Amino acid sequence: MSGTDRTGTREMIEQVALRLFAEQGFSHTSLQQIADEVGVTKAALYYYYPSKGELAQKLVAPTKSDIDGLLDEAEHAEDVDSREVLGRFFDLLVQHAPVLAAMVRDGTILGHVDFSAWTIEWLQRFQTILVGQDATIERRARAVVAAGGLARALILIQDGSIEEVRSAALDAACSALGVE
Numbered sequence: 001m002s003g004t005d006r007t008g009t010r011e012m013i014e015q016v017a018l019r020l021f022a023e024q025g026f027s028h029t030s031l032q033q034i035a036d037e038v039g040v041t042k043a044a045l046y047y048y049y050p051s052k053g054e055l056a057q058k059l060v061a062p063t064k065s066d067i068d069g070l071l072d073e074a075e076h077a078e079d080v081d082s083r084e085v086l087g088r089f090f091d092l093l094v095q096h097a098p099v100l101a102a103m104v105r106d107g108t109i110l111g112h113v114d115f116s117a118w119t120i121e122w123l124q125r126f127q128t129i130l131v132g133q134d135a136t137i138e139r140r141a142r143a144v145v146a147a148g149g150l151a152r153a154l155i156l157i158q159d160g161s162i163e164e165v166r167s168a169a170l171d172a173a174c175s176a177l178g179v180e
Helices: 003-024 031-038 042-048 052-075 082-095 097-105 107-112 115-131 137-156 162-177
Strands: none
Touching (some): 003 097, 052 082, 115 137
């Protein structure tokens, strides 16, 4: 199998796995189901991903990398526009919505990635970016509500367009922070 074929198969495995994890849940999706849909043997699937946990880690890694990148950039910015940073965060959440859907659908996937620890780290970093390191408890709580609320709004509000949800969620997040 050439390198291109392997890359294509790997991408196909990831696409099918993510769809099945989001539709059925992580614990209810078997590697055999993924292999069958991709059209490879289970042994071939094991060549690419020795375990379902490793496959989950691969699927979640781009989400972590993109959010870490946003936070790194904001931490090094001279002037932080809270609405802009939160808007970019919301946009990343939309971009990675299938991963979030898989995690919401079946939390057992979280046992295979360190998402809970990442979330805590991200919210701590958002506190510092949005309100500063020496902010009061109230200001830090507002920053956590602002950043954490964006993800919840995206997940829970399904009856509007993404643009409507983005606008309303950003307004609410900025209101929680006390900024325009």
